[in-house]
Amino acid sequence: MELRPGLADPLFVCELALEMKMPVGELGQRMSLHELTVVWPAFFDYRRRAAAREAEKSRGR
């Protein structure tokens, strides 16, 4: 889903809340908009890329 900057993907927010063991509402209270909609999505993307590379490497062995 392509969203306007400043608007969090609801599925991503739930994913983050699960990972942080925190209700979605609490995420909203404790984070800045920058953290929720820019930093965490960038980190998740980075982690996904890293995992894909590791998986690719394992297949090559």
Place this chain on the structure above:
Amino acid sequence: MSRSTKDAWLQGPGDLREADVEDVPVAGQSVRVRGLPAAYSNQATSEALELVTGRRGEQTARVNTEKLEVLQFAHGVIDPTFSVEEARIIAQRYGPAFQKVVAKIDELSGVDKEAIEKTNATFQAGGRDEAGEDVVNGAPARTG
């Protein structure tokens, strides 16, 4: 104009989270705006994200940009303050002035294009290159 003091920088209130947008709605007037908390996103998602059902019953999500900007204006302008309904009326009456205020709120919130590119670059630079090496600023971090 006098030179600023060290204390003015270190002890002052800072200017990262709030700012004045000048010459809105007319020259010589201003509003005070602030960066938005993540809680705004939760409200905006529930109010501005609309599910549209197609002819075959398929659902697609659509962002109501106008509603989103009205919410941004209502939550981001702190002096004077406006209700959501007042912000909606302002959005209908002002174009460039309204957009100027919304752009400043985006900037203060760290969700403008520049802030996003900077953050993405940080995660690129702090990642691994194609060969799987740890890299910092484009150079392999491992030396041993």
